[in-house]
Amino acid sequence: MNETADRVLGGCRIAVLLATAVIQVGLSLVRLDGTASRVAFTTLAAVLVVAAWWVLRWKPVPWPVALPGAVVVLAASATATWALPPDRLFGDGDWASGLAGWHLLVLLLDRPTLAMAALVFQMTLTFLRQGAAPTDRGEIGSAVIVGLSVLAFQAATLTLIRVVNRRAGEAAEASAERDRQAHRKALAEQREADQRSRFAGQLGATLPLLAGLADRTLDPRDEIVRQRCTLAATQLRRLFAENDDVPDPLVHEVSACVDLAERRGVTVTLAVSGEPAPVPTGIRRELTGPLMIALVAARSQARVSVLRIGDEIRVAAITDGEPGATANGSGAVDVEWHAFGERSWMEAKWRSRPN
Structure with a gap:
């Protein structure tokens, strides 16, 4: 009662x-x-x-x-x-x-x-x-x-x-129930506003690239320009996936990044282990950010893994290309990059803090 x-x-x-x-x-x-x-x-x-x-x-x-x-x-x-x-x-x-x-x-x-x-x-x-x-x-x-x-x-x-x-x-x-509905509406409006802000931010980062291609100051035949375009497309695809209602958002967003790599001819193997666990949206972005850079640099092959053990989540990738730039981790997510001859290895690791 x-x-x-x-x-x-x-x-x-x-x-x-x-x-x-x-x-x-x-x-x-x-x-x-x-x-x-x-x-x-x-x-x-x-x-x-x-x-x-x-x-x-x-x-x-x-x-x-x-x-x-x-x-x-x-x-x-x-x-x-x-x-x-x-x-x-x-x-x-x-x-x-x-x-x-x-x-x-x-x-x-x-x-x-x-x-x-x-x-x-x-x-x-x-x-x-x-x-x-x-x-x-x-x-x-x-x-x-x-x-x-x-x-x-x-x-x-x-x-x-x-x-x-x-x-x-x-x-x-x-x-x-009215209060709950009002709260859900406020959350939905906040999520929508956040989504618009993220799209605007991503579009703002992409506009200079599009402008450079339009005015021919950037050459689409240049490997670096092509990587920039691929990275921008992957970031947008992952951003779309972030708004989907799915049981396992992290794997869904990783799959979105893998999908873009496969569309440009890269053979990608994805391995997932462990049970789904709640991961904040900001943490998912930081886990998939280095993955996007690694996949963009891949020439023909990549192996991607999502490992979840206890309170630790790892996203790793081994590719046959060396990224021109690497993403560093934040205080919450640790990122490591290593080169092995013609291959590169990346791992982003996050450990949840128990309440």
């Missing part, structure tokens, strides 16, 4: 507790008659005080207290009721028949089924006392009407409280 519904139900518990205390002190105290009546009254007052310890702190009466308390209330009610002559039941001297039901509500308000059963049982005990002695049918009928009226009012109170509590919970859930 959510916090709002808990507070509503807690307020209802306090309201029933205060109403019961007012009824007991204001309406029942003046009608005590005899030792049994006073003992029952004192017992009910003690139960009310014990229940108040939890109710006034906005907590339900715990089960180990509520169940024995309900038994004590039923016993006190039966004691006071059976001490009265049958013709005085539901009259001025019968304060216990109606009061005990309110005590049961205080104890069992959080358990509506059990509360309703206890109310019916308590009123049944009173009816049994009425029928245990010879009484005029008219008096029996009047007593039953009064008793059922009291029971119906208390049952209606219980039902109303449960309905209000349920409505409060539904309203709170609807409000929480």
